[in-house]
Amino acid sequence: MPDLPHALYTAEQTRSLDRTASEQYDLPASVLMTRAGTAALTQLISKWPKTKHIVVICGAGNNGGDGFELARQALSEAIQPTVFQFGDEKVMSAEALAAREHCLAAGINIQPFENDIPECDLIVDALMGTGLNRPVEGALAQAIETINTASKQTAVLSLDIPSGLHADTGQALGCAVNATVTLSYIGLNVGLFTGEAADHCGQINFDSLGVPAAVYDEVPATANRLSLHQYQPQLAPRKRTAHKGLFGHLLVVGGDHGMSGAVRMAAEAGARIGSGLTSVATRTTHAPFVTMMRPEIMSHGVETAESIKPLLNAANAVTLGPGLGQRTWSRELFNQTIASSLPMVVDADALNLLSDAAEYHNNWILTPHPGEAARLLGSSTKAIQADRLAAIQELQKRYGGVVVLKGAGTLVCDGKAQIYLSDFGNPGMATGGMGDVLAGIIGGLLAQHFSLLDAACLGVVLHGMAADKATELDGERGLLAMDLLPHLRHLANLKH
Numbered sequence: 001m002p003d004l005p006h007a008l009y010t011a012e013q014t015r016s017l018d019r020t021a022s023e024q025y026d027l028p029a030s031v032l033m034t035r036a037g038t039a040a041l042t043q044l045i046s047k048w049p050k051t052k053h054i055v056v057i058c059g060a061g062n063n064g065g066d067g068f069e070l071a072r073q074a075l076s077e078a079i080q081p082t083v084f085q086f087g088d089e090k091v092m093s094a095e096a097l098a099a100r101e102h103c104l105a106a107g108i109n110i111q112p113f114e115n116d117i118p119e120c121d122l123i124v125d126a127l128m129g130t131g132l133n134r135p136v137e138g139a140l141a142q143a144i145e146t147i148n149t150a151s152k153q154t155a156v157l158s159l160d161i162p163s164g165l166h167a168d169t170g171q172a173l174g175c176a177v178n179a180t181v182t183l184s185y186i187g188l189n190v191g192l193f194t195g196e197a198a199d200h201c202g203q204i205n206f207d208s209l210g211v212p213a214a215v216y217d218e219v220p221a222t223a224n225r226l227s228l229h230q231y232q233p234q235l236a237p238r239k240r241t242a243h244k245g246l247f248g249h250l251l252v253v254g255g256d257h258g259m260s261g262a263v264r265m266a267a268e269a270g271a272r273i274g275s276g277l278t279s280v281a282t283r284t285t286h287a288p289f290v291t292m293m294r295p296e297i298m299s300h301g302v303e304t305a306e307s308i309k310p311l312l313n314a315a316n317a318v319t320l321g322p323g324l325g326q327r328t329w330s331r332e333l334f335n336q337t338i339a340s341s342l343p344m345v346v347d348a349d350a351l352n353l354l355s356d357a358a359e360y361h362n363n364w365i366l367t368p369h370p371g372e373a374a375r376l377l378g379s380s381t382k383a384i385q386a387d388r389l390a391a392i393q394e395l396q397k398r399y400g401g402v403v404v405l406k407g408a409g410t411l412v413c414d415g416k417a418q419i420y421l422s423d424f425g426n427p428g429m430a431t432g433g434m435g436d437v438l439a440g441i442i443g444g445l446l447a448q449h450f451s452l453l454d455a456a457c458l459g460v461v462l463h464g465m466a467a468d469k470a471t472e473l474d475g476e477r478g479l480l481a482m483d484l485l486p487h488l489r490h491l492a493n494l495k496h
Contacts, residue, residue, distance in 0.1 A: 037069025
């Protein structure tokens with residue numbers, strides 16, 4: 001992905017950026033629209049240098065105005081535009097209407113869009129911008145489906161956002177354009193990076209349109225894209241005199257009958273990320289197996305809540321839940337562990353047990369996928385995915401601590417003003433054990449005295465980046481959770 005800004009905004013916030021640029025820095029909408037057309041043309045020439053004929057489909061809003069500007073400016077590069085108008089020109093803003101008139105004055109014929117796209121080198125989607133917040137239906141849905149049908153043979157450039165995609169939630173409002181490239185202006189929207197966005201945005205590029213940096217100081221962002229670079233100081237090389245006692249002791253609790261692999265994966269991930277010591281509390285029958293497969297892990301058979309107390313006393317961080325199950329044994333270990341004051345990761349079956357317990361603590365990191373989040377909130381997976389930002393904020397408010405809402409565009413929330421987002425990772429991660437590895441990574445960072453928030457944010461970044469590195473070698477299909485570990489270790493030791 002190209003180098004992009006880290007700040008992410010809602011649609012309303014990007015409108016505030018526009019207003020601030022216009023009112024305080026003498027950058028009216030007409031100037032920004034002209035610049036948007038220029039930026040789109042630059043993107044077109046860079047990405048598709050052999051383009052000779054483009055089809056531009058313009059809506060009635062300012063997004064359509066950007067499309068008219070692109071079409072007009074394309075003529076100067078010997079690129080022939082075919083321009084279609086969708087919607088009633090009578091409801092267009094003054095700026096968009098002016099761009100349309102300039103287009104006509106340049107000799108470009110503007111035709112009503114009738115769901116027929118002629119053969120061309122590129123389709124430009126300037127139908128709907130970031131302000132769309134209603135279900136896509138009727139003529140608009142038909143127009144989007146026409147673009148998507150054509151996109152199977154012809155590349156699509158979406159201006160600002162793929163039409164039909166909600167700028168705040170990343171949900172397709174019924175249907176959305178499948179773009180090859182999305183060119184975002186002035187402020188990146190949260191919805192470009194979470195929800196269903198990855199299925200629609202293609203490659204995301206950005207142009208600030210020359211808006212002064214001071215404008216961004218006036219409008220606080222809703223979310224912040226995470227990077228490994230920002231955590232490099234905390235991953236500095238260790239002192240030459242370091243010993244294992246400096247890097248903590250992680251205890252992984254779980255592994256009911258038939259699920260020993262989950263605790264083993266979590267424990268090894270914690271060790272690979274650098275915990276000084278790593279222990280496992282699991283079923284007695286599993287303990288020898290875990291140690292045999294990875295002798296560096298100290299595995300203990302635990303059959304009662306009382307017997308886990310010495311292990312909790314010896315640890316300084318816990319990962320609770322991988323393969324824990326939901327039996328009486330599971331609940332007893334769950335209750336005993338969360339009663340401790342240790343910082344901990346609560347994952348998998350521990351989250352399902354938590355949904356019945358309704359506990360609130362500030363010393364834990366919850367790591368639900370959308371299905372687990374739905375159980376924690378008494379909701380549905382569909383509702384969680386419909387507004388992931390609202391869901392994670394409600395989870396944090398109800399349960400405390402730090403919450404990681406997994407999925408495409410993983411979110412992290414600690415209850416403060418800003419949410420964090422990781423856009424690393426890929427569909428190859430849709431396989432058993434990935435969550436166990438993440439829980440182990442975050443637990444291993446907690447053991448090394450990272451704060452709850454830093455452990456969660458760095459953990460999801462390393463997890464996603466390791467998966468991306470693994471798929472670069474052999475592809476997405478067939479990726480296994482343990483394939484991440486060699487790359488995880490490498491990433492945690494990068495020098496910059």
